Amino acid sequence: MTVGNETFVPVLLGSDMNAYGMARSFHEEYGIKSLVLGRASLTATSNSKILEIREIPNLNEQDVFLPAVLKIADEFKGRKLLLLACGDDYAKLIIHNKEKLSEYFSVPYIDQTLMERVILKENFYNICEQYNFAYPKTALCTYDTKDTFELDFSYPIIIKASNSVAYWNCSFPGKKKVFVAHDEAEKVAIIDAIYGSTYKDNLTIQEFIPGDDSYMRVLNAYVGKDGKVKLMSLGNPILEEHSPEGIGSYAAIINTFDEALLDKVRLFLEDIGYTGFANFDMKYDERDGEYKLFEINLRNGRSSYYVSASGHNLMKYVTEDHIYNKELPLTYAKDEHLWLIIPKGVLFKYAGNEALKQKAKKLIAEGKSTNSLFYDKDFNLIRWFKLTLNSLNYYRKYKKYFNNKGLS
Secondary structure (H helix, E strand, C coil), X not given: CCECCCCXXXXXXXXXXXXXXXXXXXXXXXXXXXXXXXXXXXXXXXXXXXXXXXXXXXXXXXXXXXXXXXXXXXXXXXXXXXXXXXXXXXHHHXXXXXXXXXXXXXXXXXXXXXXXXXXXXXXXXXXXXXXXXXXXXXXXXXXXXXXCCCCCCCCXXXXXXXXXXXXXXXXXXXXXXXXXXXXXHHHHHHHHHHHCCCXXXXXXXXXXXXXXXXXXXXXXXXXXXXXXXXXXXXEEEEEECCCCCCCCCEEEXXXXXXXXXXXXXHHHHHHHCCCEEEEEEEEEECCCCEEEEEEEECCCCCCCHHHHHCCCCHHHHHHHHHCCCCCCCCEECCCCCEEECCCHHHHHHHCCCHHHXXXXXXXXXXXXXXXXXXXXXXXXXXXXXXXXXXXXXXXXXXXXXXXCXXXX
């Protein structure tokens, strides 16, 4: 099977689980193969018949990125090219180079001015205030202020890097994607460990919102090129990953529905002139009944295949809008479906919300559950064997790391 079809080619930047979910969505809807560009071939996208992967070292660096992507444009000249990011670094690179890329690709992303308004922390919280979104109490720690800055909220606290790209490239003992500190001594140890590495950018310090993983919510939206929201889907995570590199990433989600919340986010996106995919992470705070907004990502989320699995194919929306120029009505997804990337045994052992566990068992019994990596139309023994080993490894990971979000 050749890449794309006679009309268009999906070009996906990144080779992780999100890339595979996106390629699967394109294959399910259009029967086509996606072109995946990544720095390395990962298990999620290896040995697959529904995508062609090309490894390009240092693709996330500007001087490599633009020539490599423009080379693809030349190779597939004559066909429409849909350029999509699977991670934050690639989304930022697309936006930074949008003017040049738009000569050759359909680029469903906002411009740099709006990007800086939305994702820079100091601007993000101003937007929260302006549009009445609740958010966690937050402080900024810099390398220069690490020994003197003070918190105006109590422990426990969350500590995470403000620059995810720079943080990804640093290394130190006990490194985690996100840390939880329960007291002053633990806070100091974590900050010293981070700044003892090559990472010297800012750290975001936030109050810890009480509640287990099931208090989280994830919202994926697609906004058309006309500036109107076309699809919104709210997910209720049952369990997150707990390994050092995976903390904060969702491992199992059930679709849920909250019309007031969706209306609020829809009006916000349309008012600021947003277009393309948007992904929101938030947590329900039972102390005041508010959803506390953590961040807005400028692309569909890593776990966004949960939307397609429930019957609302995310990649169909961007394709119908940008490639086929079709009118799309507003849809709020309501159909419940269980999406997971972990074995069911892990889910039912470690998830704490009994009501959601019972709902998950019911959905499984009804055939309404999907592991996005195991696709029956993309089966081969090598892929199945590697994915199965990877899946079984979650038993070891959860046993070792569950609820360990400190430095040790």
